[in-house]
Amino acid sequence: MANTINKVCVIGAGTMGAGIAAQVANAGVPVLLLDIVPKEGDNRNAIAEGAVAKMLKTQPAPFMSKRAAKLVETGNIEDHLDKVAECDWVVEAIIERLDIKQSLYEKLEAVRKPGTAVSSNTSTIPLAQLTDGRSDQFKQDFLITHFFNPPRYMRLIEIVAGPDSNADTVAMVSEFVDRKLGKSVVDAEDSPGFIANRVGTFWIQQAVNAAFEQGVTVEEADEIGGRPMGVPKTGIFGLIDLIGIDLMPHLMKSLTSTLPKDDPYQAIARSEPLIETMIEEGYTGRKGKGGFYRINREGGGKVKEAKNLQTGEYAPARGSRLVRGSAAKGDLGKLISQEGKVGEYAWAVLGPTLSYAAMIVPEATKTIVGVDDAMKLGYNWKFGPFEMIDNIGVATLVERLEADGLPVPEMLKVADGRPFYRVEGGKRQYLGTDGGYHDIVRPEGVLKLEDIKLSSEPLLANSSAALWDVGDGVVALEFTGKMNALDEQVMKLIKKAVPLVQKNYKALVVYNEGSNFSAGANLGLAMFALNIAAWSEVEKLVKGGQDAYKALKYAPFPVVSAPFGMALGGGCEICLNSDAIQAHAETYIGLVETGVGIIPGWGGCGEMLSRWINNPKYPKGPMPAVSKVFEIVSTATVAKSAAEAKEYGFLRHDDGVTMNRDRLLFDAKQRALAMVDGYAAPEKPEYRLPGPSGAAALQLAVDSFHKQGKATDHDVTVAGELARVLTGGDTDPTEITTEADLLKLEVEGFMRLCRNPKSQARVEHMLETGKPLRN
Incomplete structure (x- = not known):
C-alpha cells in the first residue's frame, strides 16, 4: 500500500468530479481526469478537456491559479484507464447509478495497483451496495469520500469506511484531504444520506412545508429561518434558489428510497404543485429564469421580486422585519417563543429538525460533534444542531416536543436536561452516547x-x-x-x-x-x-x-x-x-485604498516596491517595478x-x-x-526611483484610460498621488530615496486626498453601501 498520495485519478468530469480534480491540482498534486468518450466528434478526450476549459472561465474559480490547471492531465475511460496504475488514489464521481458504478469498479480491478485507494463521491448509495461482488482486496481499499459543492470552497468531507476497509488506507486518504485539500474530515456511518444532507434535506423540507401550511411568505421564511438561527443570509428559499429547485425532487427520491419506512423524513417528504410547475417552466433558481426570487429587468429596470406561495405570482420584494430584540441576534429560546407567526414558524422549523438531528446519533455518526461539524461545514450554519439545543435549553426543547407529540430521541433522554457541551478544566467537552462527557480532541497539528x-x-x-x-x-x-x-x-x-x-x-x-x-x-x-x-x-x-x-x-x-x-x-x-x-x-x-479615494498609508507602497525591485525574474531599472506596483495598486x-x-x-x-x-x-x-x-x-531599504519623469509617464497611461472611459475624473487625481509616491517625489535615479522618504510621501498624498470632497464621497459611499463609488 502507498504511504502517501503522489498522484490522483478522478473519474467523472461533471461539476463535482472536475471540481475535485481542480482542488487536487490546487494542492500541487498531479491529477488524471477521465470521462467517457463523447458520442460525436473526433476528440475522444473532449469531455474532460472541456471541463478544464470551462473551469478556467468559471467564477467563483475552481482553480486557485491558472497555473494549477497544468497539473490536470485529461483522458477518457476507454483509452486511458490503464494510467490508473500510476495513481495512489482513484476518486469515482460518475452518475448516481449503482449498475454503472459497479461496472466501472470491475474495470478498475483489472488495472489498479493493489493497495491503491478507491473511493466514491456518492451522496446516496450505501457502501455495502457499491462493493457488492468485488474482491476482498478491492473491499479493503474502498471507502466513500463525499465532497460538497463547490469542492474548492466547501470545507466538509464526509468519509465512510466499510467493515472491510483497511484502516491504513482510510487514514492515508483522510490525511491527504485534510492537509493537502484543506478539508475538515467528519467520519460518517454507512447510512442513507450520511450526515449533512440527511439533516439538511429534512430541514429544508420541513421549512418549505411549514411556509405553505402557515401562509408564511418567502421573505418572512428567509428572515425567520435565516440569520436569527445562524443560517446564511440566503435563508431557506434563497438557498433552494442557489442550489437549484430541480435538485430537490432528486434528493427527495434518493432519501425516500433508501431510508427506513418509519424514518420521520418519510412523513414530511412531499412536493408542492407550485414547485412542480416552476420546474416545468424553467424557474429552477439562479441558474434558470428565476426561482422563489428573480430579478425583473423589464423596461430596462432591475427589480428584485419574490414568489407568492399562494397565488404563484411574483411581486416586488419588500424585505421582512418581523424578528425583534434578542431573537434577531440568535436567542433561539426567544425566537421560538415570540408570539404570532415568527414563533410559530421558527418552532415548526427548529423543533422537528433538532429532534431529527438528535435521532441520527449514533446511526449516522458516532458523536454529536460529527453532526454539528457537518452542518457548520457543509451548510455554513453558524451553530450545529446540538449547539442550538443548548441555546434553547435541553429541558425546554424536550417539554415543547412532548407537548406537540413529537418524538423525543434517545440522545435527548441521555442528556436528561444537561447541556450537550460544557467547559471543564479549560477543555471543551461534549456529551457522549454513554451519558458521560468527553474532551474534544484536536487532530495533531491543529492549534486553535x-x-x-x-x-x-x-x-x-x-x-x-x-x-x-x-x-x-x-x-x-x-x-x-x-x-x-x-x-x-x-x-x-x-x-x-x-x-x-x-x-x-x-x-x-x-x-x-x-x-x-x-x-x-x-x-x-x-x-x-x-x-x-x-x-x-x-x-x-x-x-x-x-x-x-x-x-x-x-x-x-x-x-x-x-x-x-x-x-x-x-x-x-x-x-x-x-x-x-x-x-x-x-x-x-x-x-484597495484607491477604491475609496485614498492611497496606502501604512507603508504598503514601499513594501510592494521592494518586492518587485528584488524579484529576480523581473526587469531591472527604475521604471519596471514602479510601473508594475502602480498597475496593481491603482486598480485596487x-x-x-x-x-x-x-x-x-x-x-x-x-x-x-x-x-x-x-x-x-x-x-x-x-x-x-x-x-x-x-x-x-x-536592513532598511534604499531605492533609486525615477522621480517626476516617471510620474509623468504613469500619468500618460492614466490619461489614456480616462479618454477611453475606463478611468473617472477622480481616478486620475488619486492615481496622480499614487504615482508621486511610487516614483519618489522630487528625486531622480541618481539619488537615494529612503524608506522614511517614501513614508513621508505617503502621508502627504494621503492627507491631500482626505481633504478632497470627492474622496470623502467615496469613503461615505463605501460605508453606506459596501460598494465603491465611481466618481
Missing part, C-alpha cells in the same frame, strides 16, 4: 486560539486588539474589532507588544479566528474625523500606523502574519511589513487566493501556504519558531 482562551487571559488587551501566549515562546496578536478593522487602539497595542515580546518571548504571530483577517482601516472613524475636519487626528492615525507597522518590521524577533479570508488595505500592509507570511490558501489580499487589485497573491507580489515566493484553515495558527507558529535562531531584523 478559541481553545487557548478557555484556560488563559490575554497578556495585553484593549477594545480593538489582544495579545495571547500560544506556547513555546510565541505570542499571537489578535484583532478584535468589527470586521477586524484597524484603528488607533490596534496601533497602541502593537507598540506595547514589541517590548513585552522582546523581553519575555521569542516570536510574534499576527492571527485571529474571525470571518476575515482584516477588512482594513476603520473607515467609520476616519469618516467621523473627516466630517469634523480633524485633519491632525487623521494624520496622527496614518503616522501612528506607520510607526506601529515599522516597529513590528524592525523588532528584534521574527514576526509572521497568518492571513485568511479578506486581508485588505491595512490588513494587507501588516502582512507586507512582516518577516514572513503563512497564508491560508483562501486568502483574498490586496491594497485583489488576489483571489494565496497562489494568486504570489503572482502579484503580496506574498513572497517562499511564503508558506496552509490549505486547511484549522492548521493555520500551528503552521504560522512553527514558521516563526524556525526563524528564531540567528534572527536579525531586516
Whole structure:
C-alpha cells in the first residue's frame, strides 16, 4: 500500500468530479481526469478537456491559479484507464447509478495497483451496495469520500469506511484531504444520506412545508429561518434558489428510497404543485429564469421580486422585519417563543429538525460533534444542531416536543436536561452516547486560539486588539474589532507588544479566528474625523500606523502574519511589513485604498516596491517595478487566493501556504519558531526611483484610460498621488530615496486626498453601501 498520495485519478468530469480534480491540482498534486468518450466528434478526450476549459472561465474559480490547471492531465475511460496504475488514489464521481458504478469498479480491478485507494463521491448509495461482488482486496481499499459543492470552497468531507476497509488506507486518504485539500474530515456511518444532507434535506423540507401550511411568505421564511438561527443570509428559499429547485425532487427520491419506512423524513417528504410547475417552466433558481426570487429587468429596470406561495405570482420584494430584540441576534429560546407567526414558524422549523438531528446519533455518526461539524461545514450554519439545543435549553426543547407529540430521541433522554457541551478544566467537552462527557480532541497539528482562551487571559488587551501566549515562546496578536478593522487602539497595542515580546518571548504571530483577517482601516472613524475636519487626528492615525507597522518590521524577533479570508488595505500592509507570511490558501489580499479615494498609508507602497525591485525574474531599472506596483495598486487589485497573491507580489515566493484553515495558527507558529535562531531584523531599504519623469509617464497611461472611459475624473487625481509616491517625489535615479522618504510621501498624498470632497464621497459611499463609488 502507498504511504502517501503522489498522484490522483478522478473519474467523472461533471461539476463535482472536475471540481475535485481542480482542488487536487490546487494542492500541487498531479491529477488524471477521465470521462467517457463523447458520442460525436473526433476528440475522444473532449469531455474532460472541456471541463478544464470551462473551469478556467468559471467564477467563483475552481482553480486557485491558472497555473494549477497544468497539473490536470485529461483522458477518457476507454483509452486511458490503464494510467490508473500510476495513481495512489482513484476518486469515482460518475452518475448516481449503482449498475454503472459497479461496472466501472470491475474495470478498475483489472488495472489498479493493489493497495491503491478507491473511493466514491456518492451522496446516496450505501457502501455495502457499491462493493457488492468485488474482491476482498478491492473491499479493503474502498471507502466513500463525499465532497460538497463547490469542492474548492466547501470545507466538509464526509468519509465512510466499510467493515472491510483497511484502516491504513482510510487514514492515508483522510490525511491527504485534510492537509493537502484543506478539508475538515467528519467520519460518517454507512447510512442513507450520511450526515449533512440527511439533516439538511429534512430541514429544508420541513421549512418549505411549514411556509405553505402557515401562509408564511418567502421573505418572512428567509428572515425567520435565516440569520436569527445562524443560517446564511440566503435563508431557506434563497438557498433552494442557489442550489437549484430541480435538485430537490432528486434528493427527495434518493432519501425516500433508501431510508427506513418509519424514518420521520418519510412523513414530511412531499412536493408542492407550485414547485412542480416552476420546474416545468424553467424557474429552477439562479441558474434558470428565476426561482422563489428573480430579478425583473423589464423596461430596462432591475427589480428584485419574490414568489407568492399562494397565488404563484411574483411581486416586488419588500424585505421582512418581523424578528425583534434578542431573537434577531440568535436567542433561539426567544425566537421560538415570540408570539404570532415568527414563533410559530421558527418552532415548526427548529423543533422537528433538532429532534431529527438528535435521532441520527449514533446511526449516522458516532458523536454529536460529527453532526454539528457537518452542518457548520457543509451548510455554513453558524451553530450545529446540538449547539442550538443548548441555546434553547435541553429541558425546554424536550417539554415543547412532548407537548406537540413529537418524538423525543434517545440522545435527548441521555442528556436528561444537561447541556450537550460544557467547559471543564479549560477543555471543551461534549456529551457522549454513554451519558458521560468527553474532551474534544484536536487532530495533531491543529492549534486553535478559541481553545487557548478557555484556560488563559490575554497578556495585553484593549477594545480593538489582544495579545495571547500560544506556547513555546510565541505570542499571537489578535484583532478584535468589527470586521477586524484597524484603528488607533490596534496601533497602541502593537507598540506595547514589541517590548513585552522582546523581553519575555521569542516570536510574534499576527492571527485571529474571525470571518476575515482584516477588512482594513476603520473607515467609520476616519469618516467621523473627516466630517469634523480633524485633519491632525487623521494624520496622527496614518503616522501612528506607520510607526506601529515599522516597529513590528524592525523588532528584534521574527514576526509572521497568518492571513485568511479578506486581508485588505491595512490588513494587507501588516502582512507586507512582516518577516514572513503563512497564508491560508483562501486568502483574498490586496491594497484597495484607491477604491475609496485614498492611497496606502501604512507603508504598503514601499513594501510592494521592494518586492518587485528584488524579484529576480523581473526587469531591472527604475521604471519596471514602479510601473508594475502602480498597475496593481491603482486598480485596487485583489488576489483571489494565496497562489494568486504570489503572482502579484503580496506574498513572497517562499511564503508558506496552509490549505486547511484549522492548521493555520500551528503552521504560522512553527514558521516563526524556525526563524528564531540567528534572527536579525531586516536592513532598511534604499531605492533609486525615477522621480517626476516617471510620474509623468504613469500619468500618460492614466490619461489614456480616462479618454477611453475606463478611468473617472477622480481616478486620475488619486492615481496622480499614487504615482508621486511610487516614483519618489522630487528625486531622480541618481539619488537615494529612503524608506522614511517614501513614508513621508505617503502621508502627504494621503492627507491631500482626505481633504478632497470627492474622496470623502467615496469613503461615505463605501460605508453606506459596501460598494465603491465611481466618481
